[in-house]
Amino acid sequence: MTTKLTEGITQEDLPTWFKPLVAWRVVVAIIVSLTLAATILKRGIEVEGLLRWTLALGLLGAVVASVLAIRWTSAREHRGRLAGFVLDSLLAVILGFVALNGMGMFTGIDAVGEAFNGSVGWLGIVIIGWLVQGYAARTEAPQVALRQVARWTMITGLVVLLLAVGLIPGIIEFFRRAVQPDVLVFWVIAIPAGMFARMGWTDSAAQLFETTESQTETMDGLLFVAPNALGFLAFFAGPLVVSLFISFTEWDGLTAATFVGFQNYIDLLSDNLFLRSLRNIVVFSALAIPLAVGPALLLASLLNSKLPGMKAFRAVYFLPSIAGVVGVTLIWKQLFNSTVGYLNFMILKATEWINALFGLELEAAQPQWISDSNIALFAVVILFVWQQIGFNTVLFLAGMQGIDRTLYEAAEIDGAGPWRRFTAITVPTLRPTTVFVVATTTILALQLFNEPFILNSPNAPAGPANSTLTPVVYLYQKAFQQFQIGYASAVAWALFILIFGVTLLYFRRGGEDGVLSA
Amino acid sequence: MTTLDSQATRHRRRKILRTIGVRGGAYGILILVALAMLFPFFYMAATAVKTADDTFRYPPKILPRSAATATVAGEEVELFNAPIVGGGTEVTYLAESGIRAGLFANLDDVEDTIAWPLDRATDTGSTVVLDEETFPVYDVQVGDESSQRALVRNTSVGRFVAIDDASVESFAVVRTTEPAETVEAQWQNFGEVIELRDFDRSLTNTILVTILVVAGTLFTSITGGYAFSRVRFAGRDKIFVAYVGSIMIPFVVLIVPLFRLIVALGWVNTLGSLVWPFLFNAYGTFLMRQFFVAIPKELEEAAFVDGARRWTILWTIFVPLAWPAIATLATFMFLYAWNSFIWPLVSINLANSDDFVLTLALQTLGGQSGEGPNLIFAAIVLSVMIPFTVFIMAQRYFVENVASSGIK
């Protein structure tokens, strides 16, 4: 489907904005070239080493593209539209970002935080309005009046909230800052770039360049992907590459970095603490993953019945995964306390009870959950499993609801008991779900940080005799407590390789069952 | 007939019994697990309203208690259930403490001891050997009775006086005397913790950050998911594979360079550093894409014929249909933004509580020497209140959709 939209535009038919467009293309080429020159000559652009050359390389590409774009545009080749569109959009976005950052827009939330603190009540009104409106809409006979009232409450609340957090002074301040000379420079380029990009998107531009429908679709696609992809590049892909680069350097974050090749990785292999952290995380995973998955499967199959009350149980099981790891860990820290904590108290009571019941003389174990180096890791396992099990149960439950009920009925007629039905039907059919659950739990487990970090003190996050030192804790210590940023990055990549390998292994095996077929 | 009948009945009865057994067992397990899940939260709620001393009590007690008091001679005194001479206990107050005393053992049974003031006992000068150790023997005057007892060691006692009869007095080791207590919740703990570290500011900061992250992620994920599912352009599928692959990359790999980036942009110690980098989410894009892919083509084709642009089609046709997926993503992002810890720990200056989010405030409070667990727990209660409320209201999306979208 590559029909041209129109044909044969003559010289006289050219729209009035064609000449400015060509001129603009030249301007863009000049701007990009100047930036490239500045980057190479270290004028006004302060980046170091490799980053500078990466930037220069990117800019070189942009120079080539912008020069080509002049040619294509003036020749009204259809490539000209796409190239111009991409260049203009990027220019507008990047310069707009720089200008906005210069205006303090991105850090302005802090100021809002202050005002928001005082006016958060209005948010409550908005939410109440929203809820009432939803209720009114859902009743048998829609209650129009109530709905209107609720809606207007909501809108009023919102308006007041916005005013209270300073919308109007905010907007005034926005324009005041926008005309500051050092910011204005960027706007002067960014705004026309944006306008030309918009123009390149119009139907008349499509006609002018005799663009095909699929090219228009490509432009649409880029536009829709852009908000996500640009941020993704800036805050994910870019840092990822930088991280890899840092891992090949020795760097304290204060003075210049030195390139050391694979030295960090070689050092890792003989670093006792790193190896200890690997050992810890392997032991932890070997315990925590089966305990967080196996019982979850069992619980899910119990919940997967039509008995009353199952929804309530499901909700209760889900609570720990909502509560937030910091709060939950602090609660458990107190429960784990070996002298006044509930866990040891319960063990004591349970032992007394068993002794009384069977006439035994067992001695109650009173482990020092957090401070005994032989036990600390198990305490973390308990905490992790407690938090994770409900979430996994719900995942399994979802998988089970996809199982054909008639399978169970047929098996029941054949005289299979509940356990037999569980092992013969539930477990095999749930294999894809199981792979998914195991994989997500594994990824979480290998990145263990919060629990050991909070159970211990920030100054000694490794726990008693390094018994809860995990790779991420080690990374944190190296990067943020010991000035060894290059080495920390190497730890991060080693961990990534581990996670990648394990995940690949799971999905290789799960893939046969069609987990990835979606 | 009758035998058959009774056989069938028996069979049915057995079956019913078995069903009851199985169901009872199932409920038993479910209830046990539910208790294990809920207990820490009960404990949290109860501890949040305890006094600081009460949190260190052993054996622990769930309900918050505080010492019962009474006014004696114009002064408020704490009450004890002290043992009195002749058996039983009496509601008393501590009239005097630190009295030099001895631990006196029964001459026949070294385990049977009482602690009594030394000035109410007189040394007989003789000694006795108990368990191969030699002790001096004293005449000990308890009430009206005097008896010979062995002084095992020195100790100290307090003098307890009955609250309603000043003539009734008794001596006992203060530490082991049971205090009279009332169950009473210390609601002011919540006020105190809010005062202490600008906890309310942390709360509103977290709400603000969460709102922005959820709204921003929804926007970028919806547009990105739409592009990856319904718009064809060169390299689309390759980019998508890269996106999906990136889900596997642990965030910690990014921490160091992301921090440097935040430094270069001047965003350190700002709430902005908690928002802007987290609006671009590969997982969300993946989720929305999977949902959009399943929407029938006819729906949008009709709109195309009417001359609608993709932008309009996305927001008028796709988004309303994708409501379950959007709700799911919103709940995910809500939990993520509300509970994230390691990144705020790095990017927010721990010295500046104006930019705290809840996780940081909790961690700081937990590390502060001198704060009793009761205040920390009050803070935890405040921090889980909103997620729990949201959960109760939006349970359907939390549970059903979180689950199904994870699998699909």
Place this chain on the structure above:
Amino acid sequence: MKNTQVLKRKENMKIRMIALLAILALVAAACGDGGEADSETTTTTAAPAVTETTVAETPVEPDEPMVDASTIRWMTRPDNPEEAAVYSEISDQISAGMDDIELVYEPGSNEGAGYQQTLLTNLSAGTAPDVFWIPGTDIADFASRDVILDLREYATATGHNDADFYPGPMGHLTTDVDTGQPGDALWGLPRDVSTFALYINNDLIAEAGVDDPRELEANGEWTWEKFQEVSDGIAALGGEIKGYGQSAWWGPYGAWMNGAGGGFFTADRSACALDSAESIEGLTFLRELYSGDSVIPYGEDPEPPFRAGTVGMFQNGRWATPGIRTVDFDWDVVGLPTGPSGPGNWLFWGAYVVNANTENPEAAWSLVEALTTAETQAQISALGANIPSRVSQDALDAFLGFTPPANNQAFLDGLSNNPTTEGPLWAGSWPEYVTAMDGAIQEVVTGSRDLSDFEANICSETAGAFS
């Protein structure tokens, strides 16, 4: 039917668009705001917005540029809210006394929440304050990385005299980075000093009928053996009552090693001395102490049980006093028991240092001086948290006058009883040394590692710190 659905959808659409608009508006408000808030807040965080512009910003530029040159930001580590309040007040006072300098005090986070990490993060982000406090063990690391300023030239100009402060800390504060020997440098001035003492629960001691440690000390009988006796005697009360507790970090066990005449390093701090006979003797005592059940298990925080009244003796520094003062039993302090080679203790200290990137080093130095005058130190001592670092009778009197504890002198005795000065490792890396040592000693004390194995290998295990 279908019509109503379409209608409903349109309706929903409208609401959604409104909601979307509202959110966008909120974002806009968030971004554009600042002007209004700037006027009502004095926090520095809102400020950097305007001028922290564009690509021309270097990562290592010091503070927020909007703060003008005569503003000095400073930070210290208060360990409780009361202390933070005192520092805040002192900052205001000093600020009022200085004509053209405005002080901004940033209460540092407490130790338990990561003061150190905050500082390091801010240093690498270039947002660290002009003047900040660091523990004595960090001086070498900071000095050798050029993170802090050599203040000698400013000090000479104002007539500062090193001898006004305890010589232990000043030795490290004047060490030459290249030679590792005391020289002409001046890295900062000590904020305060501290020593260990035993916080004792007099009620428990009386109840157990054991000898009063204060009397034993007065009679010169307060030895390791007596200490063990008292601890066992208290624990004999049974139940959850324990005789003694210490926290699990290098300070407490180091004090016992010092008491045996050993230590972490050789006298010139250039090599490991953990395997010396004296060090091993100290560890042997600790190991035996911990093999019994009369003490709080190693690694458990002893402060909560001490405050709950279930521990007889609790070893800690002066900094624990403000927290202990809230307990409702009769308590006091007593010196550490005398070891086989005489008394042993630590001289803990931390110093105010100046950020190498400060724009106003003279003003920063005068702040450092103002923060360590006898008056300021007396004022802080009056709160009871710290011992003055200046050898000044006024400050010491203020310190002694703060009761309870009645026996404040125990801390001062610690200062004169041959304490080992806390200090960095100029010839190596202190953090690395501690990391390696700490785990090994924990294993020894808790009995999971043989002393002979420790003795044979510890110095090679920690050798990496000296490379």
